[in-house]
Amino acid sequence: MKYNFDEIIDRKTTNSKKWNPKLYQTIFNGHTDLLPLWVADMDFKVAEPxxxxxxxxxxxxxxxxxxxxxxxxxxxxxxxxxxxxxxxxxxxxxxxxxxxxxxxxxxxxxxxxxxxxxxxxxxxxxxxxxxxxxxxxxxxxxxxxxxxxxxxxxxxxxxxxxxxxxxxxxxxxxxxxxxxxxxxxxxxxxxxxxxxxxxxxxxxxxxxxxxxxxxxxxxxxxxxxxxxxxxxxxxxxxxxxxxxxxxxxxxxxxxxxxxxxxxxxxxxxxxxxxxxxxxxxxxxxxxxGEEWLEQVIEYLDSNRHFIKTFLEEKLPEINYHLPEGTYLAWIDFSKILKDEDMLEFFEKKAKIAIDYGTWFGEEGSGYIRLNFACPRAVLEQALNNIFNAISNLK
Missing domain, CATH: 3.40.640.10 (Type I PLP-dependent aspartate aminotransferase-like (Major domain))
Structure with missing residues (x-):
């Protein structure tokens, strides 16, 4: 069976933690209009079996x-x-x-x-x-x-x-x-x-x-x-x-x-x-579920490389090393942003909900964690939001 991971499934009408605007009131300082790429679950429909x-x-x-x-x-x-x-x-x-x-x-x-x-x-x-x-x-x-x-x-x-x-x-x-x-x-x-x-x-x-x-x-x-x-x-x-x-x-x-x-x-x-x-x-x-999983990994592999290509071509000052496992991108913004500027940049300008690197310890300074287990269109929108926000900074 061929699965369609490009399908965008509306999770806003569910009790999804990842997409819950009420939770954003506390986690993201009242900003409810954010594209969520934070909580570590996938925006893909579960395998039919x-x-x-x-x-x-x-x-x-x-x-x-x-x-x-x-x-x-x-x-x-x-x-x-x-x-x-x-x-x-x-x-x-x-x-x-x-x-x-x-x-x-x-x-x-x-x-x-x-x-x-x-x-x-x-x-x-x-x-x-x-x-x-x-x-x-x-x-x-x-x-x-x-x-x-x-x-x-x-x-x-x-x-x-x-x-x-x-x-x-x-x-x-x-x-x-x-x-x-x-x-x-x-x-x-x-x-x-x-x-x-x-x-x-x-x-x-x-x-x-x-x-x-x-x-x-x-x-x-x-x-x-x-x-x-x-x-x-x-x-x-x-x-x-x-x-x-x-x-x-x-x-x-x-x-x-x-x-x-x-x-x-x-x-x-x-x-x-x-x-x-x-x-x-x-x-x-x-x-x-193995057939579904193999297709998911192939799709995630394509997404992680899409991030790499996008950043290399449009934002070369941002460092991103391809993850060997997981669907989480660990991206270094330290050449562009200070930690104290991260919140305003991602929540007010880029309009994205991500995990800030310092949440993972002071060694995460300058980094963000971005969940790329989502349809390509969502990922592309998030990266374009980042690109446009950085362009405005310049």
Whole structure:
């Protein structure tokens, strides 16, 4: 089946967070007439097999409590084996209602108040906000910015672990917002350091199905099993198939003691099973959604190159390194705009809702994060708005 990602679907009449003008009152200072390229979901219609499976739930007419079945588990196991060349066992799989809540619950259960947690900035804001909200201290191991291509500072990574008695490290792979898909040798270096110093690892791999052709995703589960004893893999079909509203995430915990402890806690707070639509989203997506996903990645690939060509031809002073994964463009405006001028420029002049780089830490200074998982016409309009606004500045 050929999908049409150029179709513009009106989301303003829904409760979409991304398109919600009431939310703009607080997030974007009352500016409600903005073109939204911020929240990380796609403006594309979900794959027909997933919609069909959810229609069957509706047509049945009863939305009661549900339990995952063997097909649910098998679809997860088969998908990871086929798409990522990694083995997932049924006994490792734990349901949560989101990766962000899972990270919070892991921190609460496996670290103590006042413990130090390591993150790599610039990074998705909850990586810092969640530990702090749980009474933990956040220590930074900033990524190294090589003109938009980021690498890890391994020497600083180990030094921060030793100097601060780090208990847990949160990895983002692929990295949000910088778009890196970490190579196996990079992961092995940090894994060995964490193993040496007895540090828990949370590997957020929620964007791991959205990888472009020149890159290869390596899960932490592709590494040696010696690294599995303090490991939590956080993933989901929600980014992959644009079903974030189903609130369904998958946590893989290879160590039985850790898994049992975590599962027991989830049972105590009654976060035990996915909702009816979440179960169907997992099964239909992983079993029948691959054709849709391949077409989405091809479309996103074209969009990321469209941004690159547009900026090189019309705004060469703006630096943009092609992301290796995700549908998020990390764009450097530092040669044109100061951070204090960003808000007025994008909200008043360019009329675009984007994520400001400083939301991801001070290392994001000068950058914006732009979501290009949208029809080409919307993306082109946004870039033209930027171009025209910059032209007026000049």
């Amino acid at each position: 997933i919609l069909d499976s959810m229609r069957k739930v509706i047509d049945h007419g009863v939305l009661g409590y549900t339990l995952p079945d063997e097909e649910y588990y098998n679809s997860i196991i088969q998908w990871n084996r086929r798409r990522k060349n990694c083995s997932v066992e049924k006994d490792w799989i734990v349901y949560t209602n989101g990766v962000v809540p899972a990270i919070s619950l892991i921190i609460q259960n496996f670290t103590n108040s006042g413990d130090n947690i390591l993150i790599q900035t610039p990074v998705y804001p909850p990586f810092k906000l969640i530990p702090e909200g749980c009474g933990r201290n956040v220590i930074l191991n900033p990524l190294v910015d090589n003109a938009g291509y980021y690498t890890m500072n391994f020497e600083d990574f180990e030094k921060k672990i030793v100097d601060n008695n780090i208990k847990l490290f949160i990895l983002c792979n692929p990295h949000n917002p910088v778009g890196r898909v970490w190579k196996k040798e990079e992961l092995e270096k940090i894994a060995n350091i964490c193993l040496k110093h007895n540090v828990f690892i949370i590997s957020d791999e929620i964007h791991s199905d959205l990888i472009f052709k020149e890159s290869t995703f390596t899960s932490f589960l592709n590494l040696d099993k010696k690294f599995f004893n303090k490991l939590f893999i956080c993933t989901a079909p929600t980014k992959t198939f644009n079903i974030a509203g189903t609130q369904t995430s998958l946590i893989f915990i290879p160590n039985k003691d850790l898994k049992d402890k975590f599962q027991s806690y989830l049972s105590n707070i009654r976060m035990e099973t996915p909702n009816s639509f979440g179960i169907e989203g997992v099964k239909a997506g992983y079993l029948y």
